[in-house]
Structure formats: structure tokens, C-alpha cells
Amino acid sequence: MPLPRTLNWVESLPSSVKPTALLRQYPRIANVFAATWEDPVALSSYIACLFLDDRGDRKGFAPDVLSELVALRDYHAKLAGLSLEKMTG
Known part of the structure; x- marks a missing residue:
């Protein structure tokens, strides 16, 4: 079940x-995204784990979920890059 914080996070997204x-x-995965959204290192690590099959028995995500995961990864990377530019600029 999504946590209230997760629902707020989803509402804040474009x-x-x-x-x-x-x-x-x-x-549960959405809850982790919401909890780590402000921590680029933690979120990037988590996303990498989602796409890595180190057990050999994962079925993979449905196309709609996979598409959303990729969109979130790309959107977050863009935000993190913009923040980094602001911090170093």
C-alpha cells in the first residue's frame, strides 16, 4: 500500500x-522512490538494482511499469544534473 508521503510525491511530479x-x-517500489527521491546516490543505486537480475529468476516488469521506471530515472537524472549545475555554477 502506498504511504501518504508516496502519494504526495506522486502528486508533485509532472x-x-x-x-x-x-x-x-x-x-513498495513507489514508496522507496518517494523516500529516496532527494538522495540522488541512493535512488540511482536502487534503480540500478531494479534493472539488474543477480538472481537469474526475475520475470521483469510489465511494459507500462518499465516505461514509468525509465521515465522516472531520466527525469530524476535531469533534475539532479540541474541541481548540480546550480551548486557548482
């Missing part, structure tokens, strides 16, 4: 990257 399928199908 509609183009709102993870509705992720929220429905994998609320």
Missing part, C-alpha cells in the same frame, strides 16, 4: 512522469 502503473502494481 503528469508526464507520474508512475500510476508502478503505484498500482508495485506500491
